[in-house]
Amino acid sequence: MKNVKDKIIMSAAVGFTAASGITPVFAQETTNAEVIKEDVEAKRTKKEKLEDSVKTAKSNLDDVKKVSDEKKADADAAKKELEDASAAQDKQYAVVENQYDKAYGSVNEDYQILLSKASDLEEEIASKQAELDQYTKNEESAAKNLEEAKKDLADKQAKLDEVNKELAKYDKTSIDADLKTVETEQEKAQTAYNSAKKANEDAASALTIANGDLNTKKEALNNAQKAYDDATADVNAKQEAVKDAQANVDSFTGSDALTNAQKELDQAKTELVNAQTIAKNAEIALDSANTELSEAETTQQSAQSEYDKSVKSLDEAKKALEEATKKQATAKEAYEVADKNAKDNQSIVDKLTQKQTECQTAVNKAQTALNDAQTAFDSNKSEKEVAQEKLNTFINENKSTIDQINKGTQGFFEYVSTNLGKLTSQAFDKNNATYAKIAAYVKLGQEGDATSIENMKAVIPLLNKVNVLRANHNVGALQVSLWEMALAQANSDWAQKNIKHSGIYDYGENLSWGLDDPYIGWYDEEKAYSDFINDYKSKHPEASDKEIIEAAKKAGVYTYSSGGSIGHYLNIINSGFNCIGMGYSSTGEYGRNHSQDFWSGTPQKGDVIMTVDEFEKKLTEYENKIDAVNKEYKAKQDAVANASDVKDNSAVLKAQKALDDANAQLDSVKNKLEAPAAKQKELNAKVTEANKALVAANTEVANKAKDKTDAETAKIQKATELDTAKANVESKKTVKETAAKNKGNPQLDRVD
DSSP states (O other): HHHHHHHHHHHHHHHHHHHHHHOOGGGGGOOOHHHHHHHHHHOOOOHHHHHHHHHHHHHHHHHHHHHHHHHHHHHHHHHHHHEEEEEEHHHGHHHHHHHHHHHHHHHHHHHHHHHHHHHHHHHHHHHHHHHHHHHHOOTTHHHHHHHHHHHHHHHHHHHHHHHHHHHHHOOHHHHHHHHHHHHHHHHHHHHHHHHHHHHHHHHHHHHHHHHHHHHHHHHHHHHHHHHHHHHHHHHHHHHHHHHHHHHHHHHTSSSSSHHHHHHHHHHHHHHHHHHHHHHHHHHHHHHHHHHHHHOOOOOHHHHHHHHHHHHHHHHHHHHHHHHHHHHHHHHHHHHHHHHHHHHHHHHHHHHHHHHHHHHHHHHHHHHHHHHHHHHHHHOOOOOHHHHHHHOOOOOOOOHHHHHHHHHHHHHHHHHHHHHHHHHHHHHEEEEEEEEHHHHHHHHHHHTSSSSHHHHHHTTHHHHHHHHHHHHTTTOOOOOEHHHHHHHHHHHHHHTOOSSSSSOSSSSSSEEEOOOTTTTTIIIIIHEEEEEEEHHHHHOOOOOOHHHHHHHHHTTOOOGGTTOOOOHHHHHHHHHOEEEEEEEEEETTTTTTTTEEEEOSOOOOTTOOOOOHHHHHHHHHHHHHHHHHHHHHHHHHHHHHHHHHSOSHHHHHHHHHHHHHHHHHHHHHHHHHHHHHHHHHHHHHHHHHHHHHHHHHHHHHHHHHHHHHHHHHHHHHHHHHHHHHHHHHHHHHHHHHHHHHHHHOOOOOOOOO
C-alpha cells in the first residue's frame, strides 16, 4: 500500500510541474514600438487626445458621407440613364431591366453598405462626444476611459478601412453570374405573372358576358309575367260580359206583362210574410243571445277571479319554497359543522382509545411478567431459568426450523435439495478424511462465521463484481456452484487461523485478509503489475525476471501484498473456469477475510449450479421462510443472555415497577380520554339534532315544492278555464250582434 501512496504523490508532483510549465500566449504581443508610441501620447493632455479622436472620427464620417453622396449620385445618374433608355426602347424592356439591375443594384448595394457604416460611425461619434462632454467636467477621473475611447475609435476606423478594402475587392464576374441568376428568376416570375393576368382577364370577360345574359333572361321573364297577368284580366272581363249578356237574355223570356206583374205582386206579399217571420225569429234570437252573453260574462268574471287567486297562491307557494330552501341550507350548514366537529373530536377519541388499548395490552403483559417473576421466585427459579424454560419450549415447538437455522448455510443447502445437503456436509464434517483439516475451524451457523446466512449473503455483490470484471476481458460469466460455496466458506474459516492456502480446493483459490473489497489486491493491483510486465517484456524481450521486478518496484506497481504474484488476477479472468464459490468470515484472529474457490468442467454429482441472480432469489426465499421463527428464536436467546440467574426478588420488583409504570400510563391516557369522550356525546347529540332539523327542512322543502307544483298546475287550469270563458263571451257577443242585426234588418227571401 505504501507504493500506491508513493505513486499518488509522484503523479501529483508531475502534474504540478506540467501545469507550472505553461507559457501564456497572450503575453507575447507587446513590442518596443508600441511602448514608445504610448510614451509620446502620454505627453499630450487626455482631453486634447479625446478631442482629436472625436475630430478624426468626424472627419472620417465626412469622408464616408462624401463617398456615400458620390455613390448615391452615381446611382441616381445610372437610374436616370436607364429610365431614359427604357422609355426609348420599350420593345427591349427585359434587356433594359437587366442592365438597370446590374448598374443600379451594384451601386445601390455599395451605397447602402456605406450608409449603414456611416450611421454606425455617427452613433459612435455621438457616443464619444457624450464621453468628451463628461470628461471635460472631470478630466482627472476620466483618464482611463479617455484612453479606452481613443483605442475604440481607432478600432472603428480600422474596421471602416477593412470595409473599404472589401468593397474594392468586388469580383465583376461573380456579380454578373449572380445577376444572371436573378435575371432568369425574374423572367420566370414575369411569365407566371403574364399567364395569371391572362387567366384573370379571360375570367373577367366571361363574367361580364354571363351577367349580361342573366339580365336579358330576367327581362324576358318579367315581360312574360306581365303578358300572362294581362291575359288573365281580359279573360275575367270577357266572362263577366258573357254572364251579363245571359242575364239580359233571361229577363226577356216572359209571355205577358200583366201576368208577370201579378206574379211579382204575389211574390212580394209572400216575401213580406217571410220577412216578418224572419224578424220575429231574429228578436227571439236576440233575447236568447243577450241572456247567454250575460251568463258567459258572469262565467268569465268568475274564471278571472279564480285565475287571480291561483296566481296569488302560486306566488305565495314560491315564497314559501324560497323560505324553506333557505332554512334547508341553514340546517345543512349547521349539520355539516356539527358533523365535522364530531368527526374531528372522534378522531382524537379514536387515537386515545387506541392508545388506551395499547396501554392496557402493556399492563396485561406487565402483569403476566410480574406473575411469571413471582412464580419463578416462589418456585425458587431464577429469571434466567424461567427464560431458559421458555426458550426450551420454543425450541421444542419449532425444532425442525431451529435445527435448520442453527446449521447456518448448511441448512440452506439442505433446503435447496437433499442431495446437495449430503454433498456440502462433507466440507463441514470434522471427521471426514478429506475435509477434516478445514472443517475443524468451522463454527457452523454462528455469528461472524463464514457459514452464517448473513455472511453468505454479504458475498453476493462480490459474485456480481467478478462477472463484471470478466466481462471487461470478454470472458464468460461464472455461475455459482453451491458445493464451491461450502468449500470456500470452510477455507475462509481456516484462513482465520492460517495465512496460507489449506490446499483443499478443486481448481483454483483466492484468499484475502483485512480488505472490505478484496478485488483491490486480487484484481486492481495485480492487473496493473501484469500489464506492466507485458509492456516491459515487449520493450525489453531479453529482460530477466529480476530486472522486471526491480523495474516494477521503481514504477510502484509491484504487488508486495501478494509477494509479486498475479495468480489471483489470472484466476479471475481464467476462461477455463465456469463456476465459483465465495466465503466471508468477519471475526477471527485476522479480522475479516474472503475466499474464492473455482471449478472447471462438469459439476460434481449432487451439486446445484445457479446464476448469481438465481442464487440471490433462492437465498431470499429461504430467509423469508425462516424469518419469523429466527427473530423469535434470537429474541428468546437474548432474553436468556440478559436474564439474571441470582435468586432474589429484583426480578419481581422490576416487573412490579414495569406494571406500575404501565398502569400509570394507562391512567394518564384514561384521564386524557374523559373530556373528549364526554364532549363526543354532546357533539353526537348535536349531530343527531342537526340531522333531525335537516330532515325536517328537507321534508318542508319537498312539501313546499309540491305546493308550488300544485299551484302552477292550478294556475294553468284556471288560465285555461278563463280563456274558455273569454272565448265563450266573444262567441255570445257575436251571436248577440248577429241577432240584433237580424232584428233590425230582416232579410226577405225573393223568388224571381
